[in-house]
Structures are given as structure tokens and as C-alpha cells.
Amino acid sequence: MVLRTELTSILGITNPIVLAPMAGVSHAALISAVANTGSLGLLGVGYATDPQWIHNQMRQASQAYKPESGGALGIGFITWWLEKHPALLEAALEWKPTALWFSFGNYGQFLETIRERSPDTKVIAQVQTVEEALEAVEMYGVDIIVAQGSEAGGHGAKVNASTFCLVPEINDAVGDRVPVVAAGGVTDGRHLAAALMLGASGIVIGTRFCATPESAMHPNAKDCLVASRDGGRSTVRTTAFDVLRGYSAWPSAYAFRVLCNDVTESIQSGTPVEEWKSKYEQALQSGDFNVAHVGAGQGVGLIKGIWPAKLVVERVMEEALECFQIAAAVSDPRRLRAKL
Amino acid sequence: MVLRTELTSILGITNPIVLAPMAGVSHAALISAVANTGSLGLLGVGYATDPQWIHNQMRQASQAYKPESGGALGIGFITWWLEKHPALLEAALEWKPTALWFSFGNYGQFLETIRERSPDTKVIAQVQTVEEALEAVEMYGVDIIVAQGSEAGGHGAKVNASTFCLVPEINDAVGDRVPVVAAGGVTDGRHLAAALMLGASGIVIGTRFCATPESAMHPNAKDCLVASRDGGRSTVRTTAFDVLRGYSAWPSAYAFRVLCNDVTESIQSGTPVEEWKSKYEQALQSGDFNVAHVGAGQGVGLIKGIWPAKLVVERVMEEALECFQIAAAVSDPRRLRAKL
Numbered sequence A, B: 001m002v003l004r005t006e007l008t009s010i011l012g013i014t015n016p017i018v019l020a021p022m023a024g025v026s027h028a029a030l031i032s033a034v035a036n037t038g039s040l041g042l043l044g045v046g047y048a049t050d051p052q053w054i055h056n057q058m059r060q061a062s063q064a065y066k067p068e069s070g071g072a073l074g075i076g077f078i079t080w081w082l083e084k085h086p087a088l089l090e091a092a093l094e095w096k097p098t099a100l101w102f103s104f105g106n107y108g109q110f111l112e113t114i115r116e117r118s119p120d121t122k123v124i125a126q127v128q129t130v131e132e133a134l135e136a137v138e139m140y141g142v143d144i145i146v147a148q149g150s151e152a153g154g155h156g157a158k159v160n161a162s163t164f165c166l167v168p169e170i171n172d173a174v175g176d177r178v179p180v181v182a183a184g185g186v187t188d189g190r191h192l193a194a195a196l197m198l199g200a201s202g203i204v205i206g207t208r209f210c211a212t213p214e215s216a217m218h219p220n221a222k223d224c225l226v227a228s229r230d231g232g233r234s235t236v237r238t239t240a241f242d243v244l245r246g247y248s249a250w251p252s253a254y255a256f257r258v259l260c261n262d263v264t265e266s267i268q269s270g271t272p273v274e275e276w277k278s279k280y281e282q283a284l285q286s287g288d289f290n291v292a293h294v295g296a297g298q299g300v301g302l303i304k305g306i307w308p309a310k311l312v313v314e315r316v317m318e319e320a321l322e323c324f325q326i327a328a329a330v331s332d333p334r335r336l337r338a339k340l
Helices: A006-011 A028-035 A051-064 A079-084 A087-094 A108-117 A130-138 A163-174 A189-197 A219-227 A240-245 A262-268 A273-286 A298-302 A309-330 A333-338 B006-011 B028-035 B051-064 B079-084 B087-094 B108-117 B130-138 B163-174 B189-197 B219-227 B240-245 B262-268 B273-286 B298-302 B309-330 B333-338
Strands: A017-019 A040-044 A072-078 A099-103 A122-127 A144-148 A154-157 A180-183 A202-205 A235-238 A254-259 B017-019 B040-044 B072-078 B099-103 B122-127 B144-148 B154-157 B180-183 B202-205 B235-238 B254-259
Touching: A006 A144, A017 A028, A017 A309, A028 A040, A028 A051, A028 A072, A028 A309, A040 A051, A040 A099, A051 A072, A051 A087, A072 A079, A072 A087, A079 A099, A087 A108, A099 A144, A122 A130, A130 A144, A130 A163, A144 A163, A163 A180, A163 A189, A163 B163, A163 B189, A163 B298, A189 A202, A189 A309, A189 B163, A189 B189, A189 B309, A202 A309, A235 A262, A240 A254, A240 A262, A240 A273, A262 A273, A298 B163, A309 B189, A309 B309, B006 B144, B017 B028, B017 B309, B028 B040, B028 B051, B028 B072, B028 B309, B040 B051, B040 B099, B051 B072, B051 B087, B072 B079, B072 B087, B072 B122, B079 B099, B087 B108, B099 B144, B122 B130, B130 B144, B130 B163, B144 B163, B163 B180, B163 B189, B189 B202, B189 B309, B202 B309, B235 B262, B240 B254, B240 B262, B240 B273, B262 B273
Parallel strands: A017 A040, A017 A202, A040 A072, A072 A099, A099 A122, A122 A144, A144 A180, A180 A202, B017 B040, B017 B202, B040 B072, B072 B099, B099 B122, B122 B144, B144 B180, B180 B202
Antiparallel strands: A154 A254, A235 A254, B154 B254, B235 B254
16 A cells, blocks of 8 residues: 555545546446556446446446455435436445445435445545535535535536645645545646645546546547647536536536537537537437537546556556655755654 | 755745736735745736836845845736836846746747846746647747646636646646746645646745735735635636726736626626726725725635735745655655655
């Protein structure tokens, strides 16, 4: 074990790394691959409606999972969707997951059931503001806070702070009570090292795990991720694809960060999104990501290739350690060593 | 000297800290106070039109500056403004500043003059995208790149990456040729430690230095900074105050991050900004920052009080060192020490 933090301790895992539970990406193959690196792999339930889908995915993941790896399996929900399909929680609880993750909605109503039916399961609340972090800890007593900065790919707050500012402020607010995990833009080992310096107890990786052979993302979309540069310019937060996909029940505080493409550009120049409806459906079928969406965070420019999940984690851990060695080298080693 | 980096070496300073050259804030008292901590204090020329103003400020700053402090003095321009008032550069060069800083415009045209008239002066280009960083290094051969993320207070790009994502990507692009300095949201020592992990050679601090006794910001505005929480929600990037101040020549790629107030809220709900004109001018006079603007970055929630510049720098340095010690503690100390 190289990095021990409160997060690794509370989850009983080896690396302070969590796979974001991404709809359409974080399926059995990816979550088991990530768990087998010693990290936490979270199933992205997304817009599933059939509890059987969770059972199928968790069965496959459990078969591929090697307990001796030091990793763990969990399940993540889009909370407002779960509110409409509560049977999904019942299915999840049968697997006694190491952790359940809630984003975007009122998870408080589910906590009693979880504590009764699977008391060892840790509850992770992903929040976008300092106020939400305080509520999660003080009102709901969750076990782990994920602070999701504005850089994040997929859904996030329309208006909130970056990871760089949100993590230390949330850590000041609740870090004495629960571990705070950094999400949003986290791509390589420099980010792991930086997140720990900001007070985080670990990181959530999303986009970087999309560009793995194990991810369920379309291969053409993975190629788009690798080809992208400067994620501040090549991604945009939009509600366009929620409209096109028919998920217009998304709460208005959130929107979806995607790679800029023909659709986002045409909408910015005033074309009504509905005009893309039929082309969008064709593009999904054909894998044309000039029109279909590719969820991506602002760290996308740091993705250098389609790497196995195992290689992603190894490089992140190695690179973070190298960063720490640089820290030791640039600072006065006598002062540093004196306090070790 | 606690932290030696390429930035401290190239500028001949003690701490890898740069005061942002903020219009109306970074005047003689603040820049000399920051220089006397061993950091780089940059005069914010802002919207000055009279070269004599630069002479007056630099004279005062030079008198207060203690060369034995290990710090240095420099001057920063809003480049598009300088293009209209080139005599400001002539005045600046008479002071043979350690560094000249350019933001927001075409600085290339000034470089020959600087190299001829003050060859030891280092040229700092503040950029907001990876492309601009490449241009600055490959086309203009600047000495130092400041990568300004979207969190930044004051002017910045309307659309770009956060510090957390921009710094490592710019470092990958040009970090083998020039030092890259992190700007945007940088508030405390956790940020210094994190920025170094992201590959930065130092940090630019803006908002945190506004809330010092030495800053030329209005006292009521300083109080607003201290009272603010969660800078992702309590600040917004807007062109409203450029319109109200009559600086509508600002290039369209940029806008001004300020604390949310009555003006920003009313504009978001559809009121034309011009309707605020007379109230705004009154508010500037009376120091009413419900209406007048307070420039602030997303790190504003981490500002705990109005501290002397010296205390800000001491705390930042101490806190960064503590962060590095945590890095050593959470990582396997044998592996870390083995490579020291």
C-alpha cells in the first residue's frame, strides 16, 4: 500500500481512487477491472428501469472481481431517477455493496432503508456546493462526501466552484467529520497529488476511465476523448442532450458537460435543439459523435490513449508518488525530514 | 529559503509567489509589502493614462522596498489598454523592473523595445488557453507563462479551463521551456502545494492580497471579501461593470469575475445594465458594494480575515510545507525517502 488515507481505511481499499458511476460507461467489465486494481468500482445505474439489470451487472462484476485485489464494488445512483424507480435500490441492497453513491436529488429518504438492510454499506453523497456538504453531514450523516467541481464531465451543477476551490472549502466545513473526495477534472497522478494537498482523502476519476477498453462507451467516442485538447475550450456544459434523449426531468440546477460538437455549436448560434432530434437518433445508432454526445470533463486534454483500467491506476499512483518526491526535493529537505 | 523552483531562480526571489497586478489594488504600498516578504510584487497599472502615475507609484514602492528581503518589484499591464497608451511602457522601462507582465491583448509588439531598453527584465505572459501558451513561448519567446484558470477574480476568459486542469496541460505543452505559474483561485498554502503538484513553478495570488491593510481596495469591499463563502456561488463573471465603468473596449473574449450583488442579480433577471448607471456612480462614491463591484476569485470563501501581506505569505508558505509533510505521511515513507 502506497497511500493510506481516511478513505482507504473507511472503505477497506488499497488505493484512494473511486471510479465515477457513469451511465453507459461504468458497467460490469469496468467496475470489476477498477476494483481489481485495489480501488472502488461503482456501477453506474444511470437510467436503468429494470432491477434485473442491476442483478445482471453485479453478477458479472462479482464473478470477475478478485477479493484479494484489495478493491471493492459499489453502486451509484442518479438520485432523482431513483426516486421514480425505487425498486432499483432494493436490487442494489441485495448485493450488500461496499458503498452506495447518490448524486443530484434527495437521497435522505433512502438512508433508513440502507442502514436497516445493509448496515455495513457506506453512503457517499456527491455535492456541488459547501451548503450541500454541510447538509449531507449534519442533516443526513453520510459517510463520505464527494466534492464535485465545475470541471466535471457528465452532469454537474450549472454554477459552482472548481475542484481547486471547492475541495479545500468543503474540507474546512466538514473534513473533521467525514473524508472529502475530489471529483471534477481528475485525470492523472498530478491530480491525485494535488487533491491530497487540497485536503481531499482521495479522488473520483470519470473521463479518464471512459477511455479504457473495459468502459462501455462507444469506441468512436473513446477516440474523440483521446483526440481532444484543452478541455476548457473543447467541452461545454449544456442541457441539449438531455432534451434530445428525452431526460428533460433533470432538475434545473444541473447540466451535462460534453465535448463540443456540431450540436453544441449550432445551439450556441441559436438553432433550437429540437431540430437535431432525428439526426441525433441516427447518430447514436451509427456512432457519429459530431452529432451524438460524448460526456467529458475539463481534464480530457490530458488523456493520451486508450489504456487498460489497470494501467490508468498504476500510472496515477506512480505519478502521484513522483509528485510527492518533487515536493520533497523543492522544499528544504532538512525542514521536511525534521517533521517526518 | 524553503521552496526553490525555476520561478524563484529566474526572478531571483525567495518565495514562489507573485502578487497579481490588480488595477486599483496593487499599488505602491501592497507591491512593496509583498516584495519585502521575498516575493514578486507587481504594480497594477490598470487604466492609468498618465506615465507620471507609474513614476509616482514606483518611487514610493522603491523607497519602501528592502533589497535584502529577497523579493522584487515589477509592473503589470492590461495589454489592450497599453496598446492605446504606449507611453506607459516607456515610463515602466525607466524603472528597469525585474519583470513586466502582460494580460489580455497583443504584447508581441512591445517585446523588442523591452529587450533593447531593459534586457534583464523578464517578460511574463498571462494566458488562458493551451494554444495561447504555445504561441507565447514559440512565437514570442516569453520568459514565464502564467496559466490563469477560470476561477480567477478580475478579468479572465469567458470560457476556459480551471486552474486544476489548465496548469498540467499547459505544463505538458511548454513546461520544458519556461516555468508555468498557476493563477486563478489561489488563496492559501494548500493551493501552493497543489499547484506545485500540478507542475507549476509558483503561484499568483490576487483576491487573498486584496484583503490586506496594504491593498488599495476600498475597506468596505475588503469586508465583503471576508464575509463571502463558496466562491463558485458567490462570484460571477460578467461584463456589467466594464459597461458601467465605461471600459466597453474590453476584447469580447474576456469578462470580469466579481462578487454577486444587486447589480449582477438584477441583470440576470433581465434588467438592462445601463439602468444602474447613476446608482453605480453614487455607490462608488459612498462605498456601497451592494451596487459597486468587488473583483473576487472562486477562492474567496477561504479568506478568513484582513491580514497584513506579510502574514498572508508566511501562512501560505507554512501551510504548503505542512501539506508536503502530510504527503510524506500518507505515502509509504520508505519509498519516499529512498528516492530523496
